[in-house]
Amino acid sequence: MIPLYAYRDDTCDPRKCTVKKLARRGLVRIVTSIAKIPRSTLLLDPTAEQAVSPADRNLPSITALDCSWEVLDTGTVASWRNRRALPFLVAANPVNFGRPFRLTSVEAMAATLYILGEKEQAHDVLAPFGWGLRFLEVNADPLDDYAQAKDSAEVVALQALYM
Numbered sequence: 001m002i003p004l005y006a007y008r009d010d011t012c013d014p015r016k017c018t019v020k021k022l023a024r025r026g027l028v029r030i031v032t033s034i035a036k037i038p039r040s041t042l043l044l045d046p047t048a049e050q051a052v053s054p055a056d057r058n059l060p061s062i063t064a065l066d067c068s069w070e071v072l073d074t075g076t077v078a079s080w081r082n083r084r085a086l087p088f089l090v091a092a093n094p095v096n097f098g099r100p101f102r103l104t105s106v107e108a109m110a111a112t113l114y115i116l117g118e119k120e121q122a123h124d125v126l127a128p129f130g131w132g133l134r135f136l137e138v139n140a141d142p143l144d145d146y147a148q149a150k151d152s153a154e155v156v157a158l159q160a161l162y163m
């Protein structure tokens with residue numbers, strides 16, 4: 001099991017916030033200041049140059065930046081060394097259903113867990129959401145391909161099959 005963290009700045013709608021629901025179940029630990037994000041974590045940053053890949057299995061935790069998309073400023077975490085973007089996957093949440101790359105925090109964490117080989121934990125974090133397990137169904141083929149890749153370069157090459 002890989003520890004999960006989320007940085008929350010309270011800019012997203014608390015009624016729709018996926019991280020708050022996970023935190024209530026003890027599945028994610030919330031940090032409220034950038035300085036408290038673990039320095040060695042796999043930081044989920046959609047603007048990162050490297051993609052999540054099985055080569056990241058040695059990283060000790062996963063952290064999402066749980067802010068509103070409108071205010072997300074990844075410049076504030078530019079000095080974190082393990083920033084990673086997810087490859088092509090489509091959202092299954094009701095707000096952005098079918099939209100590629102723009103995932104909720106729980107979808108992003110579940111996809112990362114799956115690619116790192118933690119399939120059961122990916123299932124467990126999505127299970128509390130009515131639409132959650134649909135994310136694994138609609139992305140089954142790319143997720144399985146990415147989980148068998150060697151590194152970021154191979155993941156990036158594979159995503160071309162789905163775009």
Ligand SMILES: C[S@@+](CC[C@H](N)C(=O)[O-])C[C@H]1O[C@@H](n2cnc3c(N)ncnc32)[C@H](O)[C@@H]1O
Nearest residue numbers: 012017018044046064065086101103104105108
């Ligand atoms: C911008 S927040 C929006 C949170 C949303 N309101 C919720 O309740 O889940 C989503 C976060 O998930 C992660 N994420 C989403 N899509 C991603 C992608 N394509 N690559 C990397 N991280 C991603 C990032 O940490 C991003 O900041």
